[in-house]
Amino acid sequence: MVKKIRLLGDPVLRKKSKNVERVDETTISLIKDLFETMYATDGIGLAAPQIGVSLRIFVMDDGKPRVFINPEIIYKSEEKEIAEEGCLSVPEVFEDVERSKEVTVRYMNEHGEEVEESFVDYSARVVQHEYDHLQGVLFIDLIPSSRRFAIRKKLIEIVRQSQKTDYAERP
Structure with missing residues (x-):
């Protein structure tokens, strides 16, 4: 099911996510929701906190x-x-x-198998961005304070949720 995207200002986005204890039906359902929501919103990656779930899971599709x-x-x-x-x-x-050009990640896949994989360039950027969500970090935290100051009105608008989004839940 397509879920509502949590916006800047929602406390779940600032929490360090908890580990997934086991891959079960609930986990698989969450993974499906993440993919459906990511594709419905034209994203390339999506982390569980972005749909209100404070668990260490993210999905991406870089091809x-x-x-x-x-x-x-x-x-x-x-x-x-x-x-x-x-x-x-x-x-x-x-x-x-600014992000590292290359990263190596150890993770568990949806089958509960441990995987170690390296990513470069754009894929490495997406992995780091989504990983940061699990740490309670947003990309705006990584920009110079002068830039955050320059966009502060926009950020305040988002926090106030005065900006309308088209991310309503859909089956």
Whole structure:
């Protein structure tokens, strides 16, 4: 089911998410909701806190759909790249963010199997962005304070939820 996206100002987005104890029917249902919501909102990645669930799960589709359960970034390259990012939880805000060019992640997939995988360039950026959600970090936390100050009115609007979104729950 397509779920409502939680916006900046919702406390669930600032909590460190809890580990998933086991992959069961509830977990599989959450994964389906994450994919359906991500695709319905034209996202490339979506973390459980963004739909109000404080668990360490995110999904992404960079050409290959993947499920990350209890992910840990075990390597980040020293080489960095700056590129524009946006977020469904901070709608209509796009800012340059510096991230590692390459990361390696250890995670469990939807079958409960442990996976270790490396990502580069755009895929590495998406993994880091979604992983940050599980830590209670938003991309706007990573931009210079001068930029946050410049967009403060927009951020306040989002917090007040005065901005209308088209993310109503749909079956």
